[in-house]
Amino acid sequence: MYKMLWQRSLVLAIAVVWATASLSLAQAQPAAIDPPPSTAADGLQIVALAESANSDSIIGKASHVRLNDKLWVVLNRPLPDAATKYTLFLNDEEVGGLSPPIATTSRSQPALLFTLKRTSLNDAFWRELLGSPVDDHVNVVVSLGRHAGAGPSERIAGAAAGANFELEVFTGLDLALAVGVILLVLILVWGHARTRTTLRDNLLPQLAPSRQPYSLGRSQMAFWFTLIFVSFVVLFFLLQDTNILTSQALLLMGISGCTAAAAVAVDVARTSPADVANCALQALGLKTYEDVQRVQQEIVNRATALAALPPASPQRPQLQIEINDRTSILRTYEDKVRPFVSQGWFKDVTTDINGPTVHRLQVVFWTAALGAIFLYSVYRNLAMPEFNGTLLALMGISSAGYVGFKIQEVNN
Amino acid sequence: MADIQNVVVLMLENRSFDCMLGRLYPGDANYRGLTLREYNNYNSTGYGVWNDTGMLPSTATIPDPDPGELFTDMNTQLFGSADRPATAADMSGFARSYATQPGTGIYAPSAVMHYFTPDQVPVISALATTFGVCDQWHASAPCQTWPNRFFAHTGTSLGCVNNKDFSVPFAAPSIFGQLQAAGVSWRVYFHDMPQSILLKDVWLHAVTHYRGFSQFLADAQCGNLPNYSFIEPRYFADLFGVFSPNDEHPPHNVVYGETLIATVYNALRSSVCWKNTLLIITYDEHGGCYDHVVPPAATPPDGCVSQPDLFGFDTYGVRVPTVIVSPWIPPGSRIRNPQGDDGTGTPFDHTSIIRTVRDLFLGGGGQLTARDGAAPSLVAALSLPDATNLGPPSLTPSSAQATLAQVSTLAYGSPNGIQAALAAASHNLPVNAPTTADNLPLAATPITPANYSTVATAAATAIDRVKSFLGI
Numbered sequence: 047m048y049k050m051l052w053q054r055s056l057v058l059a060i061a062v063v064w065a066t067a068s069l070s071l072a073q074a075q076p077a078a079i080d081p082p083p084s085t086a087a088d089g090l091q092i093v094a095l096a097e098s099a100n101s102d103s104i105i106g107k108a109s110h111v112r113l114n115d116k117l118w119v120v121l122n123r124p125l126p127d128a129a130t131k132y133t134l135f136l137n138d139e140e141v142g143g144l145s146p147p148i149a150t151t152s153r154s155q156p157a158l159l160f161t162l163k164r165t166s167l168n169d170a171f172w173r174e175l176l177g178s179p180v181d182d183h184v185n186v187v188v189s190l191g192r193h194a195g196a197g198p199s200e201r202i203a204g205a206a207a208g209a210n211f212e213l214e215v216f217t218g219l220d221l222a223l224a225v226g227v228i229l230l231v232l233i234l235v236w237g238h239a240r241t242r243t244t245l246r247d248n249l250l251p252q253l254a255p256s257r258q259p260y261s262l263g264r265s266q267m268a269f270w271f272t273l274i275f276v277s278f279v280v281l282f283f284l285l286q287d288t289n290i291l292t293s294q295a296l297l298l299m300g301i302s303g304c305t306a307a308a309a310v311a312v313d314v315a316r317t318s319p320a321d322v323a324n325c326a327l328q329a330l331g332l333k334t335y336e337d338v339q340r341v342q343q344e345i346v347n348r349a350t351a352l353a354a355l356p357p358a359s360p361q362r363p364q365l366q367i368e369i370n371d372r373t374s375i376l377r378t379y380e381d382k383v384r385p386f387v388s389q390g391w392f393k394d395v396t397t398d399i400n401g402p403t404v405h406r407l408q409v410v411f412w413t414a415a416l417g418a419i420f421l422y423s424v425y426r427n428l429a430m431p432e433f434n435g436t437l438l439a440l441m442g443i444s445s446a447g448y449v450g451f452k453i454q455e456v457n458n
Numbered sequence: 459m460a461d462i463q464n465v466v467v468l469m470l471e472n473r474s475f476d477c478m479l480g481r482l483y484p485g486d487a488n489y490r491g492l493t494l495r496e497y498n499n500y501n502s503t504g505y506g507v508w509n510d511t512g513m514l515p516s517t518a519t520i521p522d523p524d525p526g527e528l529f530t531d532m533n534t535q536l537f538g539s540a541d542r543p544a545t546a547a548d549m550s551g552f553a554r555s556y557a558t559q560p561g562t563g564i565y566a567p568s569a570v571m572h573y574f575t576p577d578q579v580p581v582i583s584a585l586a587t588t589f590g591v592c593d594q595w596h597a598s599a600p601c602q603t604w605p606n607r608f609f610a611h612t613g614t615s616l617g618c619v620n621n622k623d624f625s626v627p628f629a630a631p632s633i634f635g636q637l638q639a640a641g642v643s644w645r646v647y648f649h650d651m652p653q654s655i656l657l658k659d660v661w662l663h664a665v666t667h668y669r670g671f672s673q674f675l676a677d678a679q680c681g682n683l684p685n686y687s688f689i690e691p692r693y694f695a696d697l698f699g700v701f702s703p704n705d706e707h708p709p710h711n712v713v714y715g716e717t718l719i720a721t722v723y724n725a726l727r728s729s730v731c732w733k734n735t736l737l738i739i740t741y742d743e744h745g746g747c748y749d750h751v752v753p754p755a756a757t758p759p760d761g762c763v764s765q766p767d768l769f770g771f772d773t774y775g776v777r778v779p780t781v782i783v784s785p786w787i788p789p790g791s792r793i794r795n796p797q798g799d800d801g802t803g804t805p806f807d808h809t810s811i812i813r814t815v816r817d818l819f820l821g822g823g824g825q826l827t828a829r830d831g832a833a834p835s836l837v838a839a840l841s842l843p844d845a846t847n848l849g850p851p852s853l854t855p856s857s858a859q860a861t862l863a864q865v866s867t868l869a870y871g872s873p874n875g876i877q878a879a880l881a882a883a884s885h886n887l888p889v890n891a892p893t894t895a896d897n898l899p900l901a902a903t904p905i906t907p908a909n910y911s912t913v914a915t916a917a918a919t920a921i922d923r924v925k926s927f928l929g930i
Binding site: 317321322323325326329330331363364366367370371373374375377378382 | 697698700862866869870885906908910912914915918919921922923
């Protein structure tokens with residue numbers, strides 16, 4: 047029954063992710079650009095591309111150029127027009143929204159200097175060019191557009207070898223740093239969760255941290271924190287830009303934070319089954335996990351003492367009773383904490399003391415669905431997604447429903 | 459003769475007849491209840507019987523703290539002196555016994571003189587008036603819980619007067635053993651630790667014959683009750699389940715005992731077994747609560763004499779409330795020994811349970827001791843020609859439920875006599891119940907007193923060892 051329920055939910059979630067991702071992709075596709083015209087009539091040509099210049103000449107290959115860097119487009123002769131008439135085309139698409147180029151006619155090689163800045167006007171272009179990276183460089187064909195009057199712009203291209211360069215998407219160092227930071231976060235948040243209470247409820251202090259059940263609220267909060275932080279790190283290294291957090295990302299963190307806080311508030315405000323068990327265990331002298339370990343040690347100590355006594359020793363019955371009493375307390379402890387011991391992350395977050403619950407499954411699968419969309423969007427668009435209000439409302443309603451039902455499960 | 463196929467006994471704890479049912483029929487000369495002129499003197503002050511109106515927990519737990527119930531306490535209560543003088547008992551020392559308890563609580567002498575009115579204990583009162591009440595049922599001996607409970611099962615306490623005096627397993631043959639030998643079905647239904655599991659006679663059959671109380675409800679619903687059922691209440695506060703004890707042992711709230719009685723009655727009343735059922739609701743002993751009837755002489759069961767008190771078990775204990783429920787009993791019955799209806803005949807005591815079961819299922823045979831041999835049977839009280847007194851379809855007990863704070867208070871308290879003794883005796887239970895006679899111990903072992911600081915720790919030991927013994 048339980049298996050069937052979660053299998054159905056998984057299928058539903060996959061369908062939702064697919065549908066929503068498709069919708070998101072459809073909205074994100076850049077508009078198609080018309081193919082460029084041929085070489086300029088006055089013979090102006092691109093002869094080289096470079097990443098820097100000294101006082102006399104343009105130097106360096108363009109293979110280290112990346113977003114936010116400068117690109118020198120070296121021409122075969124001085125510009126006949128003002129530099130502001132020229133625009134940059136990469137892969138036959140005009141890169142709008144760039145600052146006007148600067149002409150460098152004073153050097154021995156005439157050139158136009160472009161700064162490859164990502165702005166809201168060219169965001170779709172860069173997304174298309176750099177999104178879904180599979181390699182550290184992407185091949186780019188450079189051409190120029192020259193505006194002359196109100197007609198269509200004239201295109202200035204170059205020899206294939208001179209007008210091509212490998213735009214750097216990320217460096218090996220970037221990759222190493224990003225992976226390092228991501229691993230660090232994953233270990234701190236999720237790796238330690240196996241043995242510590244980072245993601246676990248601490249409703250029964252008598253349980254060892256590794257046996258505490260995982261908390262849905264904390265897991266959700268950690269999920270969004272991890273996802274957003276990892277995305278931030280990746281995007282920072284790719285785009286060299288810190289202004290990449292969206293209000294939706296913050297809202298998601300807010301929803302998950304509020305959910306976790308409300309869940310804790312519910313646990314604190316009401317007498318839950320765990321509170322009753324806690325109270326009962328305290329009456330047995332077990333206030334913390336250290337007390338459990340103390341009783342275990344007392345049994346060992348007495349068993350050792352008993353083994354050392356001669357069979358007829360009058361102390362034996364009393365020692366045996368003390369061992370029995372402590373053993374009974376520990377067996378009672380084990381029996382009564384069983385409903386609160388972790389059964390594994392998925393089962394913990396989707397069940398309460400009475401078994402699987404729809405309100406928990408709902409939160410898990412909607413969180414997973416939005417998380418998948420979020421990750422895909424970061425990879426595809428190199429930007430944190432802009433969820434629409436409906437999806438965020440859905441997440442909020444789902445979380446609110448969880449908190450509401452949690453009040454009831456606590457009462458049970 | 460009534461067609462009784464199921465006898466069910468519910469034995470609660472430590473309340474006297476006058477405490478629970480003394481005012482059931484006020485002013486009725488044919489009922490040995492309270493006249494409200496009864497009193498005890500202590501320190502030149504008279505303490506009359508009294509009632510605290512309402513039924514708040516502070517009333518339902520009177521007397522609080524627990525009165526003394528050792529043999530010497532009972533001597534004081536009956537004779538005014540701890541050493542059991544040769545003079546006749548006059549029931550004059552309840553207030554004195556209570557006021558001189560060594561505990562640290564406030565032992566106000568009047569507490570043990572308190573009685574409940576029928577509207578305060580409506581369940582047992584309704585059953586008593588609808589069916590029958592025994593105003594001549596005494597505890598089997600002026601002793602603590604265990605001697606009296608063993609009397610109910612075996613007809614003797616083998617000379618023991620206090621819980622702590624016993625060795626386990628208790629070796630006397632029991633009614634359970636007699637029924638087992640005769641192929642008559644029986645079962646014990648319990649809540650936490652059944653005291654009767656200390657009987658050697660049941661050890662070989664315990665695994666198959668001891669069941670939780672919920673099984674009683676299921677068996678009643680399915681018409682699957684055994685011929686003889688014995689129900690043991692919850693003796694310990696259960697903090698894990700937030701259950702208060704329902705044994706009515708002072709100072710436990712009598713409301714929860716009332717709920718248990720109603721639950722048992724309702725289960726039987728709705729069962730297909732109902733028209734063939736006899737339910738006996740009784741209490742093991744008076745527990746220090748006042749009763750005005752002097753216990754008469756009794757037949758010594760087996761010649762055993764207590765040490766060092768030299769009590770020969772030749773008198774009964776104080777009267778305890780006993781209500782007989784069956785569709786074969788005329789409404790409003792006052793049930794006494796027909797051979798001495800004026801009070802001169804042998805009264806009922808717990809061995810009347812044995813006698814009745816023997817009469818119904820063993821053809822009168824299977825006598826255990828001289829005491830149950832002399833005990834009057836309840837069969838004569840089942841006098842209707844047919845099972846026509848069906849009683850109310852159900853009884854509605856109080857809806858009060860124990861709070862976590864109330865149960866915590868009980869669980870953190872010191873164990874009472876039976877709780878401490880049960881926990882100590884649980885150490886004498888083997889880890890697993892014996893399966894063959896060869897595995898039975900040759901001799902009983904005296905229970906070793908253990909020092910349990912709280913009810914909770916005593917309960918943990920007692921319940922855990924019983925679960926291990928029964929393999930549950």
